[in-house]
Amino acid sequence: MCLTEYNEAETMEMLKEEAWQEGLQEGKHEMRLLDIKNLMNCMRWTAEKAMDALKIPRNQRSVLYTGLSKNS
Numbered sequence: 243m244c245l246t247e248y249n250e251a252e253t254m255e256m257l258k259e260e261a262w263q264e265g266l267q268e269g270k271h272e273m274r275l276l277d278i279k280n281l282m283n284c285m286r287w288t289a290e291k292a293m294d295a296l297k298i299p300r301n302q303r304s305v306l307y308t309g310l311s312k313n314s
Contacts, residue, residue: 271305271306271309274296274298274306275306275309275310277292277296278292278293278296278306278310279310281295281296289306289307289310293306
């Protein structure tokens with residue numbers, strides 16, 4: 243049997259930090275979607291052209307395309 247010390251305050255702080263980081267990532271994702279939509283609407287660009295202008299790497303685009311189709 244292995245005994246380990248459990249520190250509730252430390253664990254709660256770690257969980258809070260993880261939630262904070264997840265929230266930041268979600269916020270960045272939503273801002274990117276908004277930037278793409280604004281370019282598409284104002285400039286009459288395709289999603290592809292808007293992502294090119296924003297220099298979004300191709301390996302990140304599939305998630306954004308999904309987000310655009312959900313929010314349409």
